[in-house]
Amino acid sequence: MTNSRRKGHNFERATAIALKELWPEAKRGQQYVSGNEQPDVDGTPYWVECKCGKRTNIKAAVKQATEASDGRPIVVISKNDREPVLVTMLYGDWHGLHKRGTGLPEAEED
Numbered sequence: 001m002t003n004s005r006r007k008g009h010n011f012e013r014a015t016a017i018a019l020k021e022l023w024p025e026a027k028r029g030q031q032y033v034s035g036n037e038q039p040d041v042d043g044t045p046y047w048v049e050c051k052c053g054k055r056t057n058i059k060a061a062v063k064q065a066t067e068a069s070d071g072r073p074i075v076v077i078s079k080n081d082r083e084p085v086l087v088t089m090l091y092g093d094w095h096g097l098h099k100r101g102t103g104l105p106e107a108e109e110d
Contacts, residue, residue, distance in 0.1 A: 011052040016041045037068040051078040
């Protein structure tokens with residue numbers, strides 16, 4: 001296994017462990033099951049795609065997750081080397097979370 005592939009698998013495992021705090025069933029996905037792509041982290045209400053590396057391509061990861069998703073909202077969790085972890089999701093999904101009540105203050109109307 002190449003170093004970059006090992007690094008990606010380790011990032012997926014670490015992400016799954018971190019998400020267990022929110023969703024106890026979270027675990028690293030099996031990648032491909034009977035011809036169907038699986039999320040990198042399963043056991044959450046989201047299609048979780050993980051990317052890490054020198055310079056991750058978030059737009060490509062969003063496209064990949066959107067095309068592969070089984071209907072769940074997509075979340076891309078990414079990390080460039082020596083930078084903080086980012087979470088990216090589609091605006092409509094993020095807006096829906098806020099409208100359902102996240103405990104955050106309401107957005108002001110223009």
